[in-house]
Amino acid sequence: MGNYFEFSVVAIDGAWAQERIEEAITEVRRIETLLTTFNESSQTNLININAGIKPVSVDKEVFDLIERSLRISSLTQGAFDITYGSIDKRFWNFDTTMTSLPDESTAKAMVRLVNFRNVILDRENRTVFLKEKGMRIGFGGIGKGYAADRAKAVLTKSGIASGIVNAAGDLTVWGTQPDGQTWTIGIADPNKKDFPFASFKLTNVSVATSGSYEKYVMIGGQKYSHTIDPKTGYPVRGIKSVTTICNSAEIADAMATPIMVMGIKNGLSLIDQVKDIACIIIDDCDNVYTSKNINLKN
Numbered sequence: 233m234g235n236y237f238e239f240s241v242v243a244i245d246g247a248w249a250q251e252r253i254e255e256a257i258t259e260v261r262r263i264e265t266l267l268t269t270f271n272e273s274s275q276t277n278l279i280n281i282n283a284g285i286k287p288v289s290v291d292k293e294v295f296d297l298i299e300r301s302l303r304i305s306s307l308t309q310g311a312f313d314i315t316y317g318s319i320d321k322r323f324w325n326f327d328t329t330m331t332s333l334p335d336e337s338t339a340k341a342m343v344r345l346v347n348f349r350n351v352i353l354d355r356e357n358r359t360v361f362l363k364e365k366g367m368r369i370g371f372g373g374i375g376k377g378y379a380a381d382r383a384k385a386v387l388t389k390s391g392i393a394s395g396i397v398n399a400a401g402d403l404t405v406w407g408t409q410p411d412g413q414t415w416t417i418g419i420a421d422p423n424k425k426d427f428p429f430a431s432f433k434l435t436n437v438s439v440a441t442s443g444s445y446e447k448y449v450m451i452g453g454q455k456y457s458h459t460i461d462p463k464t465g466y467p468v469r470g471i472k473s474v475t476t477i478c479n480s481a482e483i484a485d486a487m488a489t490p491i492m493v494m495g496i497k498n499g500l501s502l503i504d505q506v507k508d509i510a511c512i513i514i515d516d517c518d519n520v521y522t523s524k525n526i527n528l529k530n
Contacts, residue, residue: 417439
């Protein structure tokens with residue numbers, strides 16, 4: 233899925249535990265086959281190829297994930313949008329070949345096709361239709377969280393009472409450590425990403441972080457992160473990292489990036505209105521902001 237997954241489980245029998253982990257790996261690979269855009273025959277690519285042409289029949293699992301994605305798009309007023317795949321990567325490739333910004337008119341033209349409202353779902357026939365040619369969907373903002381939830385489900389169903397699924401730094405944990413203590417989860421310091429700036433003792437919870445420190449380019453002495461605002465076509469500014477904490481890895485994954493797009497005030501206002509989710513934001517000046525249900529102590 234373009235990300236590494238790590239699995240840790242608590243069990244008495246090591247060989248049995250390894251078999252359970254292999255089952256979880258198989259599940260992640262199955263989901264990758266459904267959602268990848270790197271395989272021409274994947275259901276995601278079939279939807280994209282037929283944009284503006286015809287609806288595409290998909291598995292219930294894919295249909296339901298798209299439906300949930302559109303609900304999050306509505307909740308975040310488009311800050312989360314699976315049609316981000318419509319953005320022309322020639323302008324925002326965030327590698328060493330990128331030496332200048334696109335002009336404002338080009339940037340706005342790039343995001344013209346990014347519009348979750350143009351994803352038409354037909355539940356009766358279980359089809360997905362992208363209204364305009366050139367539209368593309370992608371699950372980069374929600375797929376690894378969904379895969380982590382599914383991997384956890386496979387592990388718990390097979391008898392794993394305690395464990396961790398680490399999806400490229402986004403964690404879902406359940407049960408306890410071998411000594412009976414709850415898991416210690418660190419929140420990465422965006423200035424020293426291998427070190428936490430805070431930690432929590434938690435269980436049966438998922439944590440996801442989106443930040444400007446992982447993938448970016450420097451142009452004219454300014455840092456531009458890979459997170460694009462769908463409304464402007466330009467990278468978001470002002471926030472170094474957003475960490476979301478909730479029961480579902482899918483929701484934690486999907487909510488972290490749109491909070492960066494929405495900004496501190498609007499992002500925290502949204503989180504404070506949603507049940508069973510918490511948020512920590514670090515801005516470009518290293519100020520820390522939290523939702524009302526978190527109390528950080530020095």
